[in-house]
Amino acid sequence: MKIGKIKNCCKDRSTVYLYQREDGSQLISDGVAYWPVDSGLRLTEEALKSIFDIAPKAWNESWVHETIMLTEEPDMTELGAVPAHLLDEVWEASAEVQLDPVSDGVVLHRGVELMAFREDDGTCYYVPRKQLKTMDEDAQYYMLRQVGNIRVLTVYESMLTCGMVTVLRGESAREVNDTIARVINGAFK
Numbered sequence: 346m347k348i349g350k351i352k353n354c355c356k357d358r359s360t361v362y363l364y365q366r367e368d369g370s371q372l373i374s375d376g377v378a379y380w381p382v383d384s385g386l387r388l389t390e391e392a393l394k395s396i397f398d399i400a401p402k403a404w405n406e407s408w409v410h411e412t413i414m415l416t417e418e419p420d421m422t423e424l425g426a427v428p429a430h431l432l433d434e435v436w437e438a439s440a441e442v443q444l445d446p447v448s449d450g451v452v453l454h455r456g457v458e459l460m461a462f463r464e465d466d467g468t469c470y471y472v473p474r475k476q477l478k479t480m481d482e483d484a485q486y487y488m489l490r491q492v493g494n495i496r497v498l499t500v501y502e503s504m505l506t507c508g509m510v511t512v513l514r515g516e517s518a519r520e521v522n523d524t525i526a527r528v529i530n531g532a533f534k
Contacts, residue, residue, distance in 0.1 A: 350479035352397050360409040378476035380508045435492045442489040471513040472498045480508035
């Protein structure tokens with residue numbers, strides 16, 4: 346876990362969620378990416394506030410923060426990209442498809458750098474590059490997990506999960522594909 350990089354992602358969005366799982370493990374999220382907390386380390390919101398060096402006033406007035414117990418009955422509130430009541434299911438889902446990063450596959454979309462990944466059939470998926478960079482220094486492979494209409498790119502080092510990043514979907518993904526097609530076809534000469 347690269348806490349400095351995770352801190353920057355959370356600070357950019359002024360958002361941090363701390364997920365407590367039934368097995369006692371924890372996940373940190375900025376609402377886009379999900380990072381496992383190293384075993385043996387127990388975090389609290391107070392600890393995160395201190396680690397992230399956030400003044401109490403800013404924490405209370407301008408940050409979205411919540412500790413979510415995944416053992417509780419879901420309130421069906423969607424917090425971030427993966428609804429809280431599905432996070433455990435998505436985290437535990439078996440990875441279905443291996444994805445390969447596209448060389449020079451960085452796309453700027455609405456001010457956000459996206460990294461492109463491709464399936465064997467040519468289907469492209471896009472994930473926010475900043476969140477991905479927090480977990481892919483030692484990455485050996487990437488897998489796509491899907492539960493219902495929720496897709497996440499899971500980053501692995503050996504057999505260990507380094508983290509998950511939500512995949513751009515819907516209209517935003519279509520816009521990126523359309524823009525790339527126009528560039529390839531010479532529409533922006």
